[in-house]
Amino acid sequence: MAELVDLVRSRPESYVRYSAGPEHDASEQSRDTESGLDLPGLSVNPLHPEAWWTRPLEDWLARQVCQYAELAEKNRDRFAWVLDGRMVGRGPDCEPLLADIQPLAILTPRLLDEATARYERNFDAHRGPED
Secondary structure, three states, rough: HHHHHHHHHHOOOOOEEEOHHHHOOOOOOOOOOOOOOOOEEEEEEOOOOOOOOOOOHHHHHHHHOOOOOHHHHHHHHHHOOOOOOOEEOOOOOOOOEEEEEEEEEEHHHHHHHHHHHHHHHHOOOOOOOOO
């Protein structure tokens, strides 16, 4: 997790994505599964916290990394990787959509385990407003 913190702090922007990886995504497009529409960029989750975030950066990263971890659980071809790119819009869940991507890192199973443990320890994990 410390390496991810260092990477995020060293860059103006970075994002996490769960997919079959940068090579696969170079020839693919993100799609809104509910509407069937192709999106103008790759769907990602931001790794830099918003200005209102007052908790440790590690907490933000753990939460962001865990938000779409179920994609890798449902499809073993998917894995978490870090990237940067040019924002070209927002998806149906208001997530950033990136073009001209630059792969930065692949998140290891050890880092994902550490993020999951931190997320479950420091948050009401997976709890929504109606829970």
